[in-house]
Amino acid sequence: MKNRITELLSKTKKPVLSVFYTAGFPNLDDTEKIAIALEAAGADLIEIGIPFSDPVADGPTIQASNKKALDNGMSVALLLKQVAALRTKVKMPVILMGYLNPVMQYGFERFFKDAAFAGVDGLILPDLPLDEFAQYEALTTSLNLSVSFLISPTTSEARVRKIDAISTGFVYAVSASSTTGAKGQFTPEQIAYFNRLKSYNLKNPFLIGFGISNYTTYSQACAYGAGAIVGSSFIQQISESKNLEAAIQQFVLSLTTSK
Amino acid sequence: MRYEVDSRGYYGNFGGAYIPEMLYPNVEELRQQYLEIIQQPAFQKEFQDLLRQYVGRPTPLYYAARLSEKYMANVYLKREDLCHTGAHKINNTIGQILLAKRLGKQKIIAETGAGQHGVATATVCALMGMECMVYMGKLDMERQRPNVERMRILGTQVVPAVSGNMTLKDATNEAMRHWINHPTDTHYIIGSVVGPHPYPHMVTLFQSIISEEIKKQLLAEIGQPNPDYVVACVGGGSNAAGAFYHYLNEEHVNLVGVEAAGLGIDSGESAATTALGKPGVLHGSKTLLMQTTDGQVIEPYSISAGLDYPGIGPLHAHLFETGRVQFVSATDDEAMHAGIELARTEGIIPAIESAHAIAALSKLELTTEDVVVVNLSGRGDKDLETYIHWGKY
Ligand SMILES: Cc1ncc(COP(=O)(O)O)c(C=O)c1O
Numbered sequence: 016m017k018n019r020i021t022e023l024l025s026k027t028k029k030p031v032l033s034v035f036y037t038a039g040f041p042n043l044d045d046t047e048k049i050a051i052a053l054e055a056a057g058a059d060l061i062e063i064g065i066p067f068s069d070p071v072a073d074g075p076t077i078q079a080s081n082k083k084a085l086d087n088g089m090s091v092a093l094l095l096k097q098v099a100a101l102r103t104k105v106k107m108p109v110i111l112m113g114y115l116n117p118v119m120q121y122g123f124e125r126f127f128k129d130a131a132f133a134g135v136d137g138l139i140l141p142d143l144p145l146d147e148f149a150q151y152e153a154l155t156t157s158l159n160l161s162v163s164f165l166i167s168p169t170t171s172e173a174r175v176r177k178i179d180a181i182s183t184g185f186v187y188a189v190s191a192s193s194t195t196g197a198k199g200q201f202t203p204e205q206i207a208y209f210n211r212l213k214s215y216n217l218k219n220p221f222l223i224g225f226g227i228s229n230y231t232t233y234s235q236a237c238a239y240g241a242g243a244i245v246g247s248s249f250i251q252q253i254s255e256s257k258n259l260e261a262a263i264q265q266f267v268l269s270l271t272t273s274k
Numbered sequence: 275m276r277y278e279v280d281s282r283g284y285y286g287n288f289g290g291a292y293i294p295e296m297l298y299p300n301v302e303e304l305r306q307q308y309l310e311i312i313q314q315p316a317f318q319k320e321f322q323d324l325l326r327q328y329v330g331r332p333t334p335l336y337y338a339a340r341l342s343e344k345y346m347a348n349v350y351l352k353r354e355d356l357c358h359t360g361a362h363k364i365n366n367t368i369g370q371i372l373l374a375k376r377l378g379k380q381k382i383i384a385e386t387g388a389g390q391h392g393v394a395t396a397t398v399c400a401l402m403g404m405e406c407m408v409y410m411g412k413l414d415m416e417r418q419r420p421n422v423e424r425m426r427i428l429g430t431q432v433v434p435a436v437s438g439n440m441t442l443k444d445a446t447n448e449a450m451r452h453w454i455n456h457p458t459d460t461h462y463i464i465g466s467v468v469g470p471h472p473y474p475h476m477v478t479l480f481q482s483i484i485s486e487e488i489k490k491q492l493l494a495e496i497g498q499p500n501p502d503y504v505v506a507c508v509g510g511g512s513n514a515a516g517a518f519y520h521y522l523n524e525e526h527v528n529l530v531g532v533e534a535a536g537l538g539i540d541s542g543e544s545a546a547t548t549a550l551g552k553p554g555v556l557h558g559s560k561t562l563l564m565q566t567t568d569g570q571v572i573e574p575y576s577i578s579a580g581l582d583y584p585g586i587g588p589l590h591a592h593l594f595e596t597g598r599v600q601f602v603s604a605t606d607d608e609a610m611h612a613g614i615e616l617a618r619t620e621g622i623i624p625a626i627e628s629a630h631a632i633a634a635l636s637k638l639e640l641t642t643e644d645v646v647v648v649n650l651s652g653r654g655d656k657d658l659e660t661y662i663h664w665g666k667y
Contacts, residue, residue, distance in 0.1 A: 068570040069443065069556060071450045072294045078437060090568040115292055116555045120569030141294040142555065146282070165295040169457050174298075192296055192457045 019108035019136040020161045020184040023059060024220050024241055031059035031242030032233075032271065033222055034249050035112065037080035038063050038097065039089030041254055046094065047101040049253065052260045054105045056267035061105075062139065062244065063098070065091060065113030072141055074196030076247040080254065091121045095133045102134030110163075112139040123151055131158035137184045138162050145181055152181070163187050163219075168208045172215065179217040186221040188212055188240060197228035197248040201235050209239035233270045245270065277522040277589070277598065283471025286595060288562075288588035291470035292555045296454045300462075301558075303377065305472045311376050312369070312479060324368050325483065328401070329358045331365075335491035335647070340619040341632075347640035350501070351622070351650045352488055354513060361625060361652030362481060362513045363394035367463055369480035371398040374461035381405045381460040385435075385449040387414055387442030387509065388580035388627060389421025390652055391465030396430035406430040409448040411441040414579045421656050439573040442509075442583045446557050466510025467587030470558030474515075474587045481516025488647055489520055496645065503638060505530040506649040507630040508601070509545075509580045511587040513651035518599065528600065531590060532634040534576035535603035545574035547586045548594045548601040556584070562591040577606035577660065578626040580652075604633035613654065614667045625652030626660060 023031060034053050038046045050061055066084035070077060091113075098109060111130060118126050118140065130138065138160055140148075145164065155162050161184025166175050169192055179186055190205055191198075201209075212221055223236035224244030236243035249266055256262030283289050283305070291301055311317055325331040333353045342349045354362035367384075374382060382399050385408070386392030392408040399406035408425055412434040415422050425432050438444040446468075453462045467474040467481075489499035504521055506514035508531040521527040536544035544550060547562050554563035556571055564572040564584040576582045586594075593599035604612070613629035616622050624632060628651045640646065654661065661667070 068438070069447055071447050071557070072296065072454060074451075082437075085570060092568075114555075116563070116565065116571070117569035119555060120552075120565065120567065142292045142558075144290060144292060147290070147292075167296045167298075169299040170295060171299070178295075189296060193455050194296075194451045 016159065018159050018161050018184065020060070020110070023108055024185060027059070030237035030240070031222070032057070032267070033060035033062055033242060033244040034058045035062040035064060035224070035244055035246035036250055036253070037066055037077065037084050038094045039066065039084035039087045040080040040250070041083065043087040043089060045259065046097045047104065048259055049263065050101045050105050052263040053267070054107050056264045057271070058107065058267060059242065060108050060110065062110040062112045063094070065094060065111060065117055067114040067117055070114060072194055074194045074247060076197070076250050077195050080250050091117050091126065095129050098135055099133040108136040109134065110137040110139060111135050115140055115142045124154060127151060127154055127158055127160060131160050136161060139187060141165050145177065148181065165189050168192055168205070175212070175215060179219055182219050184219065185241065186217060186219045187244070188221045188223045190223050190225045190227070190236070193225060195225055195247050197251065198226035198232070199228065200231055206235070213239055230270060230273050276596070277593065279471065279475040285589045285592035287553065288560050288591040289471055289474060290560050291558055292560060293470050293558045294454070296457065297450070300453065300457050301470050307377065308373060308472050308476050311373055317372060317376070320372055321369055325365065329364050329368065330356060331483065332487045332491070333357060335488060335495065338620050341616070344619060345635045345640055346642050347644040347646050349635065350645070350647045352484060352517065352647055354484065354649060354651050355622070355624065355628065355653035359390070359394050359397050360655060361390040361394065362484065362516060363391040363465060364397065365483055365516065366465065366477050366480040366512060367391070367394040367398045370461070370463045371402050371404065374463070375402065377461060379459060379461040381456070382463055383407050383409070383449050383452050383460055384463045384465060385409045385442065385445040386465060387411070387445065387582055388578070388625070389414065389418040389425070389656060390580060392430070392432070393421050393424045395463050396425040396428035399430060400428045407433060407452070409433050409435050409445040409452070411435045411439070411445045413440040414442065414445070417660060418579055418656050419659065441579065443571065450557065466512040467515045467589055468510040468557055468559065468585060474559065474589055477512050478515040478519060478589060481512050482519035484513070484516035484649065485518060485520035488517065500524050500527050501645040501647045503528045503530060503644060503646040504649070505532065505631050505634050505646060507532045507581060507627050507651060508586055508590060509583050509627060511590040513649055515587065515589055517649040522598065529598065530634060530638065531599050531601045532630045533601060533603040534578055534581035534609070534630055535605040536575040536577070538605055539603060543575040545576040545582050545584070546603040547584065549603060551585065559588045561585050561588045562594065578609065578630065580625070580627040581630065602634050602637050604630045608633040610664050610666070613661065622650070623654035624650055625654050626657045628652050
C-alpha cells in the first residue's frame with residue numbers, strides 16, 4: 016500500500032490545504048467531528064496535535080488549546096483510539112504532531128506501531144533531533160509512516176538538504192522565525208526564503224506553515240510550496256463557535272476564496 | 275572522565291539538544307564556538323578580572339565554629355552569598371555576557387525563579403550596556419518582590435509569565451519562545467545547568483570556579499584540598515555543579531545534593547526531582563523530570579522560588595543514576611528552621627534555597643573528624659518577606 020500523503024502530493028494538481036488542530040479541543044470527543052467536517056469542507060490533509068503541558072514552540076492560541084485539551088483528559092492512548100475510529104470515516108491522510116515527551120513516555124516503538132495500526136499516515140515531532148531519529152527510521156519505513164521534519168528561515172542550505180534527505184512525505188517549511196500564531200501577511204524576506212527553498216529542487220515537496228491566517232497568506236504560501244498548513248487561526252475560529260460544522264465550512268471557504 | 279559531557283552533548287543517558295528547528299541555528303552557533311571562546315586567553319583574562327574586581331572573588335571559605343559544634347563536625351561555609359548581587363548566579367552571567375558579546379549579540383534575555391539569576395543578568399547587562407529582558411513567573415514576582423524592583427532599577431524589563439503555575443518552568447517556556455522569535459540578535463542566558471547542549475556544560479564550567487577555590491582554600495586551611503563532604507542545594511543544579519565539579523573524580527569525597535521536598539515528598543506538593551522524576555525531555559534536554567505517566571510535566575512546589583523546578587540538569591541526572599552524588603531532600607519547614615538556625619548561630623541569614631543545604635546537615639552521619647563544606651549559594655535579603663510570613667522566629 017502506498018502512503019496516503021505521498022499519494023496525495025504526487026497526484027494532486029492543485030496545492031493542498033493542511034489543517035492543524037489540537038486533539039480533544041474544544042471538547043474531548045471533537046477530534047473526530049472536526050476531521051469529518053474538515054474533509055467535507057475540502058481540506059486535503061489533517062495534522063492532529065498531541066497536547067503537551069509545555070508547548071515551547073507555540074504561541075498563545077495553541078498553548079490555550081493544549082491546556083484545555085489536557086484538562087479535558089486527552090492523552091496519547093486516547094488519541095490513538097480516536098484516530099482508529101475516525102480513520103474509518105475519513106479518507107484523507109492523517110498526521111500526528113507533538114512534542115517528544117508524551118511520545119517518549121508512551122514508548123517510541125510502541126507509539127510508531129500503534130499509530131500505524133490506528134491508520135496514521137505521518138508524524139511530525141518538532142523536538143526530535145535528526146540523529147536520535149536515525150535509530151527508528153527503519154521501523155517507521157517498514158510501517159509505511161512518513162516522518163516530516165521542520166526547516167526555518169535560518170536553516171542553512173546544507174542542513175535543509177540533510178533534513179530533506181531524512182524526511183518522507185513532505186518537508187515542513189516554517190514560514191518565519193517565530194512561534195505558531197496567526198499573522199496578516201508575509202514580508203519580502205519571507206517570500207525570498209520561499210523562493211530560495213523552491214530553487215533547491217528538494218526530493219520532497221514542502222508545505223508552508225506558521226502565520227497563515229487568511230486568503231492572502233494562504234494563496235501566497237500555495238504559490239511557492241506544495242500547499243499550506245493552518246493552525247492557530249483555525250483553532251481560534253473553532254474555539255469561538257457554537258456550531259463546529261458551520262464554522263469549519265466557513266473557515267475553509269474564507270481561506271481558499273478571495274473576497 | 276566519567277562525568278564529562280561527551281561529543282554529542284550527553285552525560286551518560288542524559289542531555290542532548292531536543293529543540294525545534296527554529297532554535298537549532300542559535301544553539302548550534304553556541305555549540306560550535308563556546309569552548310573555543312572560553313579558552314581564549316583574552317576571554318579568560320576579562321572573565322577572571324571581573325570575577326575578582328567586580329564579583330568579589332574569591333569568596334571566603336568560612337569555618338562555622340558554632341555550627342560545627344552543633345553538628346559535631348568541621349563545617350565550612352563557601353560564601354557565595356557574598357558575591358556581588360547576593361548569589362552564585364553572577365559567576366555564570368558574567369561568563370555568558372562576555373560570550374554573547376563575542377558572538378555579536380546585542381540583546382539579552384533570561385528566565386528567573388527567585389530573581390537572583392534575573393538580577394545577576396540585569397546587572398551584567400547594565401555593566402556591558404546591553405538591552406535586557408527577564409521573564410519571571412507571576413507568582414514568583416509576588417514572592418520575590420525586592421528582586422523585581424532591583425532588576426527594574428538596573429534598567430531591565432521584567433515580563434510576567436502567566437502560564438502554568440506561573441513559576442520558573444513557565445518563565446523558561448516564555449524565554450524560549452522569545453528566543454524562537456528573535457533568533458539572530460539575541461542571546462539567551464540560561465540561569466542553571468539545564469537546557470539544550472551546550473548550556474549544561476557551559477554553565478557548569480562558569481560555576482566550576484566555586485570548587486576550584488574550595489580546593490585551594492581547604493589546602494591553605496587544613497593542609498589538604500579534599501573535604502569529606504560537599505553539600506549543595508539543587509534547583510536546576512548550577513551551584514551544586516560548581517561546588518562538585520573539581521571533586522567529581524575524587525571518589526572518596528562524598529557529594530550531597532539537597533532537593534526541595536516542599537510539603538513532603540509524598541504530599542503532591544514537592545520539587546524533589548530525583549525522588550519523584552523519571553527520564554523525560556523538557557527545555558531542550560533529556561533528564562529526570564517530574565511528570566505524569568502520560569508525559570505531562572507536573573507542576574512542582576517549594577517555598578523556595580529558586581528550587582521550584584520540575585527537572586534537574588542532565589549532569590545531575592547522570593550523577594544520580596551513577597550514584598556519584600547522594601541526593602537528599604529538605605521540606606519547607608526543615609529549610610526555614612535551618613535558615614533561622616544559621617542566622618542565630620553564625621549571624622548569617624541565608625537564601626531559602628541555601629537553607630535547604632544547611633538543613634541536610636542533620637541528615638548526614640557525621641563524625642567529629644569530618645570536614646564538611648556547605649555551599650551557601652545565596653543570601654536571604656530577597657527572602658525577608660517569606661521569613662516574615664513564615665513567622666516562627
Ligand atoms: C541562592 C540560590 N541558590 C540556589 C538556587 C537554585 O539554582 P541552582 O540549583 O541552579 O543553583 C537559586 C536559584 O534561583 C538561588 O537563587
